[in-house]
Amino acid sequence: MSHSSEIQPKDIAKPVDKLGEVYSLMVLSAPYDKEGMEPDLKEPKDSWKTKFCASLDGFIALDTLVRPSTSEEEDEFVQKFINGLAKLFADSNNNFLQPLQLTMDYCAKCNTCSEACHVFEATNRHELYRPIFRSEVFRKIYKKYFTPGGKLLGKFVGADIDINWESIARLGELAYRCNLCRRCAQTCPLGLDNGTLTHEIRKIFSQEMGIAPTALHTKGTELQLKTGSSTGMNKLAFLDTIEFLEEEIEEKTGRKIKIPIDKKGADFLLTHNAGEYLAWPENPAAFAILFEEAGLNWTLSSSMIGYDNVNYGIWYDDTMARKVALQQFEAAKELGIQRIVIGECGHAHKAGIVSSDRMTYGEDKVRVESCLPLLWELVETKRLTFNPEKNNFPVTLHDPCNIVRHMGIVQPQRNILKAICPQFREMTPHGVDNYCCGGGSGFAVMQSLNFPDFRNKISTRMKFQQILNAFDEELVTNTDIVKYVCAPCSNCKGAIRDMLEYYQATDRFNIHYGGLVELMVNALTTLEQPYLTFTDE
Amino acid sequence: MLLTIYLFISVLFFIVFSAYKAWKYASMPIHSRLELYPVPKEAGRASYGGSYYEEVEWWNKPRQVSHGNEIKDMLQEMLFIKKLFENHQRLWWPSYSFHIGIYFLFLWTICLLIGTAWPEQAITYLINITGVAGFVLASIGNIALLIRRITDHDMRKYTTPQEYFNLFLILAVLLSGIYAWSGNVLFFLPREIIHQLLTFQALQVDPAVLIHLILLSFMFIYIPLSKMNHYVGKFFTFHKVLWENEPNLPGSKVEKELMEAAAHPPATKWSAPHMNQD
Numbered sequence: 075m076s077h078s079s080e081i082q083p084k085d086i087a088k089p090v091d092k093l094g095e096v097y098s099l100m101v102l103s104a105p106y107d108k109e110g111m112e113p114d115l116k117e118p119k120d121s122w123k124t125k126f127c128a129s130l131d132g133f134i135a136l137d138t139l140v141r142p143s144t145s146e147e148e149d150e151f152v153q154k155f156i157n158g159l160a161k162l163f164a165d166s167n168n169n170f171l172q173p174l175q176l177t178m179d180y181c182a183k184c185n186t187c188s189e190a191c192h193v194f195e196a197t198n199r200h201e202l203y204r205p206i207f208r209s210e211v212f213r214k215i216y217k218k219y220f221t222p223g224g225k226l227l228g229k230f231v232g233a234d235i236d237i238n239w240e241s242i243a244r245l246g247e248l249a250y251r252c253n254l255c256r257r258c259a260q261t262c263p264l265g266l267d268n269g270t271l272t273h274e275i276r277k278i279f280s281q282e283m284g285i286a287p288t289a290l291h292t293k294g295t296e297l298q299l300k301t302g303s304s305t306g307m308n309k310l311a312f313l314d315t316i317e318f319l320e321e322e323i324e325e326k327t328g329r330k331i332k333i334p335i336d337k338k339g340a341d342f343l344l345t346h347n348a349g350e351y352l353a354w355p356e357n358p359a360a361f362a363i364l365f366e367e368a369g370l371n372w373t374l375s376s377s378m379i380g381y382d383n384v385n386y387g388i389w390y391d392d393t394m395a396r397k398v399a400l401q402q403f404e405a406a407k408e409l410g411i412q413r414i415v416i417g418e419c420g421h422a423h424k425a426g427i428v429s430s431d432r433m434t435y436g437e438d439k440v441r442v443e444s445c446l447p448l449l450w451e452l453v454e455t456k457r458l459t460f461n462p463e464k465n466n467f468p469v470t471l472h473d474p475c476n477i478v479r480h481m482g483i484v485q486p487q488r489n490i491l492k493a494i495c496p497q498f499r500e501m502t503p504h505g506v507d508n509y510c511c512g513g514g515s516g517f518a519v520m521q522s523l524n525f526p527d528f529r530n531k532i533s534t535r536m537k538f539q540q541i542l543n544a545f546d547e548e549l550v551t552n553t554d555i556v557k558y559v560c561a562p563c564s565n566c567k568g569a570i571r572d573m574l575e576y577y578q579a580t581d582r583f584n585i586h587y588g589g590l591v592e593l594m595v596n597a598l599t600t601l602e603q604p605y606l607t608f609t610d611e
Numbered sequence: 612m613l614l615t616i617y618l619f620i621s622v623l624f625f626i627v628f629s630a631y632k633a634w635k636y637a638s639m640p641i642h643s644r645l646e647l648y649p650v651p652k653e654a655g656r657a658s659y660g661g662s663y664y665e666e667v668e669w670w671n672k673p674r675q676v677s678h679g680n681e682i683k684d685m686l687q688e689m690l691f692i693k694k695l696f697e698n699h700q701r702l703w704w705p706s707y708s709f710h711i712g713i714y715f716l717f718l719w720t721i722c723l724l725i726g727t728a729w730p731e732q733a734i735t736y737l738i739n740i741t742g743v744a745g746f747v748l749a750s751i752g753n754i755a756l757l758i759r760r761i762t763d764h765d766m767r768k769y770t771t772p773q774e775y776f777n778l779f780l781i782l783a784v785l786l787s788g789i790y791a792w793s794g795n796v797l798f799f800l801p802r803e804i805i806h807q808l809l810t811f812q813a814l815q816v817d818p819a820v821l822i823h824l825i826l827l828s829f830m831f832i833y834i835p836l837s838k839m840n841h842y843v844g845k846f847f848t849f850h851k852v853l854w855e856n857e858p859n860l861p862g863s864k865v866e867k868e869l870m871e872a873a874a875h876p877p878a879t880k881w882s883a884p885h886m887n888q889d
């Protein structure tokens with residue numbers, strides 16, 4: 075199809091190779107407004123097109139959605155989807171029924187939500203990525219099969235859609251073109267939530283059809299439930315890692331710290347995204363340095379899933395989310411601890427504190443909180459003292475959607491940065507109005523086939539633009555000075571890492587990224603050496 | 612007499628079915644938390660979108676809730692359609708004109724009712740002001756919304772025939788009303804008809820009034836059946852979803868609801884292989 079604005083939701087079944095081509099992208103700020111500053115998009119390989127569903131926009135997120143070889147298999151696939159759709163509106167989906175039904179019932183097609191979406195804007199308003207495009211496809215199918223109006227009046231009420239393998243598969247892919255950031259929902263005059271609707275579509279694919287990206291399911295929640303961590307790290311590997319961390323701390327700071335593990339009687343259990351231990355060990359190390367210096371009575375856990383706070387289930391599958399969350403509560407209870415503090419991971423915040431809040435009750439439940447207020451308390455009460463001059467370089471803050479828009483934790487992280495980073499500046503917009511990093515809802519860990527292209531080029535584009543703008547003055551005029559994007563979230567860091575690499579922004583313009591605690595340790599008055607060295611990214 | 616009965620039934624249907632819709636949403640099971648900040652009831656924090664999670668050991672801190680803030684936000688939304696104003700001003704003008712017109716017509720109806728018992732000059736003024744404002748604003752808004760929907764490529768693409776029908780139906784009611792009621796003495800006729808209705812007299816009406824009343828009654832029956840009953844839904848989307856951030860603490864109402872829900876486990880099961888493993 076030529077111009078994307080001609081595409082309509084009912085075209086989802088159209089027998090074309092690609093429903094919509096991404097042919098133009100939002101122009102980035104200087105110096106990225108010139109040709110040759112970023113790689114071009116690539117065509118998917120022919121072998122991928124015949125094996126998977128590349129017929130939406132050429133990208134493939136669902137590496138487990140394989141084209142059927144017989145028409146029976148096609149029919150079975152469609153039937154399974156319809157069965158799953160029915161279950162979404164039955165007692166099997168009690169925990170989402172009300173929000174789902176409301177969003178299904180009331181959309182006024184006013185398009186107020188469109189401009190809120192960074193994916194839509196990054197593609198110069200490509201129709202496929204309009205928040206209600208996906209919702210309308212879904213709504214039309216729902217009406218056609220499940221509402222009296224749709225069955226009786228068909229086209230009149232909008233139930234004008236053909237349903238076949240291609241249309242359902244494309245809808246499945248579409249459910250992975252949205253970061254579930256819910257920025258669109260913030261603007262809807264009727265309070266509807268296209269992000270949650272996307273989440274529900276993902277659930278049909280996973281919970282009924284057994285289809286989810288490998289990175290989220292097989293190598294995510296399943297691996298976590300089997301080994302203790304979605305990284306595959308088992309208890310022994312975890313204990314080794316902690317030893318390594320202690321050595322690193324000693325080497326970097328000269329401090330001999332014994333990181334507490336499984337300490338009964340600790341005031342709280344600190345949990346990290348286990349990916350930190352592998353990709354950014356300086357982050358859990360920084361927590362240990364701060365907590366030890368402040369004299370807190372804390373511990374890590376080495377029991378099953380107690381050392382990995384991720385919960386990919388919240389992006390695609392309620393049952394997996396529940397299994398992981400309950401196991402995490404269990405890890406604290408084993409130690410007799412009633413308080414979990416979540417480290418710098420956005421979706422772990424949301425999963426551990428909000429999403430799992432109503433999964434259980436009474437004795438089974440443990441109180442969970444964010445590390446950010448605690449860190450701010452250490453600064454505010456001067457339990458730790460800082461020399462902000464040590465952080466005298468431009469710093470900007472990325473607001474992880476899960477922590478900020480979805481949880482209302484806005485100020486503590488800003489208060490800290492204002493206290494320890496003299497050149498702190500906000501992105502525009504920020505706080506609860508922030509844009510997603512583009513890695514949300516699993517995109518940061520989905521590395522198969524050509525999906526990283528979609529992430530780097532499209533879903534992270536708005537965030538990259540915001541970063542460029544935040545460093546506006548210094549960006550080109552002073553490539554010698556370090557510029558730091560503070561992202562207190564593992565997934566966001568993953569997305570930002572890949573983005574900076576893709577656009578070569580570290581090499582070209584000295585833009586670096588990292589967490590919040592690293593900046594705190596770097597500014598500790600008691601530390602002689604800088605903690606941040608900016609050498610090996 | 613048939614017309615009287617039809618009118619009464621349609622209004623009754625409007626009320627009963629709207630209430631039924633509300634009851635249906637209200638009786639849905641407790642759901643996972645899906646709040647979105649800013650949540651206006653977060654006293655002292657709503658202005659920047661903060662929540663009680665900004666406190667260390669939040670569960671030990673007194674919960675600061677401002678119902679005043681919540682009501683203020685709700686009123687701003689009801690009276691001014693604030694979200695649309697902030698996020699889509701071009702559409703706000705017609706939409707606001709339409710909605711405020713309907714509010715005036717609601718007031719007009721109340722004034723007409725009062726007027727039957729209290730036929731003072733003051734109420735006549737009120738009837739005239741609310742009626743004229745209501746019909747004019749609602750009609751202008753309605754026509755502008757229709758034009759917008761037809762001429763805006765992006766909106767047109769997503770609009771179903773039913774959604775045009777909804778707007779045309781209300782427009783027909785409004786225009787037929789204007790035609791029927793704007794006789795020599797403004798709004799003399801509706802006052803007369805209300806009087807006849809309340810005293811259960813058979814209505815004596817000319818064809819223009821008859822058409823208007825038939826359309827009006829049909830609209831009363833149709834609205835709660837269509838998504839135009841968003842006056843019901845909007846309460847739930849905000850109060851029960853986006854602004855609902857009650858934590859599940861021991862002894863809380865949420866905990867009680869969860870216990871009740873646990874007593875009725877779902878009968879329907881999902882089918883993917885991993886769903887039925889432990």
Ligand code: SF4
Nearest residue numbers: 191252253256258269
């Ligand atoms: S949730 Fe976020 S990514 Fe998804 S449609 Fe809405 S704004 Fe776009």
Ligand code: SF4
Nearest residue numbers: 181182184185187262
């Ligand atoms: S803003 Fe709300 S009502 Fe308007 S199109 Fe978006 S989801 Fe529908």
